[in-house]
Amino acid sequence: xYQHHHFVGGALVEGQSGRLGPIFNPSTGEQQGEVALASKAxxxxxxxxxQGAFADWAATSVVKRARVLQNLxxxxxxxxxxxxRALSSEHGKVFSDAQGDVQxxxxxxxxxxxxxxxxxGEFSDNVSTGIDMYSMRKPLGVVAGITxxxxxxxxxxxxxxxxxxxxxxxILKPSEKDPSVPMLLADCWKEAGLPDGVFNVVNGDKExxxxxxxxxxxxxxxxxxxxxxxxxxxxxxxxxxxxxxxxGGAKNHMxxxxxxxxxxxxxxxxxSAYGSAGERCMAISVAVPVGDAVADKMVEMLKPRVExxxxxxxxxxxxxMGPLVTAQHRDKVKGYLDLADEEGAKVVVDGRDFxxxxxxxxxxxxxxxxxxxxxxxGMRSYREEIFGPTLQIMRASNFEEALSYPSDHxxxxxxxxxxxxxxxxxxxxxxxxxxxxxxxxxxxxxxxFHSFGGWKNSAFxxxxxxxxxxxxxxxxxxxxxxxxxxxxxxxxxFVIPTLNS
Numbered sequence: 001x002y003q004h005h006h007f008v009g010g011a012l013v014e015g016q017s018g019r020l021g022p023i024f025n026p027s028t029g030e031q032q033g034e035v036a037l038a039s040k041a042x043x044x045x046x047x048x049x050x051q052g053a054f055a056d057w058a059a060t061s062v063v064k065r066a067r068v069l070q071n072l073x074x075x076x077x078x079x080x081x082x083x084x085r086a087l088s089s090e091h092g093k094v095f096s097d098a099q100g101d102v103q104x105x106x107x108x109x110x111x112x113x114x115x116x117x118x119x120x121g122e123f124s125d126n127v128s129t130g131i132d133m134y135s136m137r138k139p140l141g142v143v144a145g146i147t148x149x150x151x152x153x154x155x156x157x158x159x160x161x162x163x164x165x166x167x168x169x170x171i172l173k174p175s176e177k178d179p180s181v182p183m184l185l186a187d188c189w190k191e192a193g194l195p196d197g198v199f200n201v202v203n204g205d206k207e208x209x210x211x212x213x214x215x216x217x218x219x220x221x222x223x224x225x226x227x228x229x230x231x232x233x234x235x236x237x238x239x240x241x242x243x244x245x246x247x248g249g250a251k252n253h254m255x256x257x258x259x260x261x262x263x264x265x266x267x268x269x270x271x272s273a274y275g276s277a278g279e280r281c282m283a284i285s286v287a288v289p290v291g292d293a294v295a296d297k298m299v300e301m302l303k304p305r306v307e308x309x310x311x312x313x314x315x316x317x318x319x320x321m322g323p324l325v326t327a328q329h330r331d332k333v334k335g336y337l338d339l340a341d342e343e344g345a346k347v348v349v350d351g352r353d354f355x356x357x358x359x360x361x362x363x364x365x366x367x368x369x370x371x372x373x374x375x376x377x378g379m380r381s382y383r384e385e386i387f388g389p390t391l392q393i394m395r396a397s398n399f400e401e402a403l404s405y406p407s408d409h410x411x412x413x414x415x416x417x418x419x420x421x422x423x424x425x426x427x428x429x430x431x432x433x434x435x436x437x438x439x440x441x442x443x444x445x446x447x448x449f450h451s452f453g454g455w456k457n458s459a460f461x462x463x464x465x466x467x468x469x470x471x472x473x474x475x476x477x478x479x480x481x482x483x484x485x486x487x488x489x490x491x492x493x494f495v496i497p498t499l500n501s
Contacts, residue, residue, distance in 0.1 A: 002033040004179045006042065006203055007186035009049045010196025016042055021176045021205070026092030026323040027313035029363030035179045038204035043171075043211040046202045050142040050169040051217050053197030058139045058167040060195075062116045069113045069165055071192035076106045076157075079188060083153055083181055088314035090178035091152060092323040092365065093276045095315055098153075104445070105157030108466050111448035115165040118471050128497065131483045137475035139167030140219040140243070144212040146233065147182070148225045149175035149325050150279045156182050158452070159222045160189075162470035164198060171200045171218070173208050177325055213237045220474065222465070223247065224281075227385070227411070227457050234460035245461040245473055249385040250281045250413030250454065253406040254442065255428065256289040256298060257399070257419035265418045266301040268442035273391040274309055274369045277324050278333075281458075282414045282436070282443050286375070286382070286392045288402045295395045299348055299373055302391070306349045306369040309389075313361050321389060323356075323365040330365040333388030337370050340381035340392070345372040351389060377405065385411065399424065407433040412455030414444050435459065 003020070006013045015036025023033035038046075057065075076083075084098035093101070112118075121135040145159035156172050163170045174182035182201050189199040202208055212218050213236040220243040223233045227248030237244035254272070256265050272284040287302075289295035312319030324330040337352050351368025370390040375382050382392060396402035406415045416438035417428045425439045435454035438444030446452050446467070453464030463473040 001031065003036070004033065004183050004203060005036045006038060006046065007183060007199075007201040008046045008197075009053075009200070010190055015203075023090060023177070023179070024326060025089055026325055027089075027315075027364045028361055029327065029365060032089070033180075035176050035203045037176065038202050038208045040207055040211045043202050043204065043208050044215065046171055046200050047142055047212075047215055047217050049197045050171055050200055053195060054139075054141055054169045057164075057169055057195060057198050060167070062119055062167075065165055065167065066113050066115050068193050069109055069115065069161065072161075072188060072194075073106065073109050073113065075188045075191055076102065076109060079184070080106070083184055085315070086180040086184060087152055087178065088322070090180055091149065092314050092325055093279070094312075094319045094322045095317070097276050098314075101151050102153045105151075105154035107448040108158050109161045111466065112161040112165040118468065119166065119475070121477075127481075130486070131481060133479065133481045135477055135479045137166070137471065138478050139475060141168060142171065142218050143168045143220040143222070143474060144171045144173065144218050146173045146209055146212065146221065146223045146225070147175060149177040150276065150281070151224075152178045152181040153185070155224050156185055158466050158470075160185075160199060162466055163222075163474045164194070166471060166474040168474055169198045169200075171202055171212065173202055173204055173212060176203060176205060179203050209233065210236070213242070214240050216240065218242060220244065221246075222473070224465075230460055243461075243473065245453075245463055245465065246459070247281070247453065247465065248458050248460065249387075249411055250283075250458050251286060251382070251385055251409050251411040252282060252284050252414040252416075253286045253288050253394075253409070254284045254415070255396075255402045255406075255417040255419075256287060256294055257417065257421065257424060258291050258294050259420045260418040261420070262294070262297055262301060264440075266298065266305060268418070269302060269391060270305045270309070272442035274306070274321050274389045277321050277367070278389040279325060279387055280443075282445050284416065284442055285386060285390065286394055286405070288394050288396050288405055290396050290399060290402050292395060295373070295393060299371075299393065302371055303348055306371045306391070309369045311354065311356065311366060311368060313356075313358065313364065321369070324367060324388060325365070327365050329387075330367055333367060333386055333390070336381050336384070336386040336388070337390060340372050340375070340379065340390075343379040343381055344374070344376075345379065345381065345392065346374045348373050377408075383410065403428060403432060407431070410457045413458035414438070414454065416440075416442055416444055
């Protein structure tokens, strides 16, 4: 049984709190390790180390910072499969999906290599006689990332690459459920030539989160997780004067118009709803066919696909879906499926009693895929995020009704529309009250050079993740107005300068 502690100041640091959390293998149900849970004092010590490293890193030329990112990218490509294996063993997502997790984080590292260009400010020559004006973007200081269990490679890389490229020092508090990949990322950063103390990992629970959100030396907090915790982190951080971006939960709808290619739609739905066992904030969890004929056809096409899902342990090369992350989360998802049944949704495919009979894996945290039809807006199982391998079908009589479902829902993370009609798609994109929209795209996650972020109760804070938004979040603007003595008038000036000066 292995143990993970902390990575601070470029070295492994043994936990001192005496508190340890279990790490399980979701495929077998067996405990395979332990993780130290930091005390407030341990987090404060890490903050002090990061603060001590800040001045030198902020003063490091932007080209040298970019070269560290270039080194990191090459190391991540080399270590991609090792990271994916560690990820699969602790999270449960199948190996190919774990590779995708690493790849999407790696792409942000690739984008961050361009930081010399991304940090360029603006310059205005001779705005008034002899006066020039320019702006620059400066790092904030010590910043923190608090990341979820479902993307233990991608999201830490989203946050740390942008923060560090911008000249900040970074403290990562990953999920205690699957901490191996974040610890391996620390090794990658060190090998890439990052100075000690710039990237730090503090494993922990709420005590660590509260310390990062309240300590005045931490200037910004980036968070991804459930909406209740996102609200808490945002409220706590901003109440203590910090900049905060907190991404929460989701209920993502796919609108299916009568003219859509239904074979394409059925395949897209199965992949987006059941991939990673539905443990994605961008998973499509609600399908909205327009018209009963379309709905009936979709149910007919989806039922055999869901029943035929290949479910297996995370390293099974034939598996399309692995186990859920913990027994507690599996039971929570099953509780939502029970609730949907009780609320009157029609059970088309029931995955609650799925058992995986392969020897050695009988105690893993498995659920089969579930499919529910005739879901109604008032159902609690519809209003709340299930975060598991299930798809709900809500029937709409027309386009306007279909549009209202994602627009009126309290979450506004992602949505898609499948149609062949450009006017319909353009109208949907313009009017739907959701932050990320796909047209004939099942999982509309923006690439690294655009930004990621939802609306409503899916995101708190004004600035999104990665892309140019990431640069804005992890920097502050300084504007300089300059004039040299040759152009200065004699005597005091008591009037505020204007364009006529």
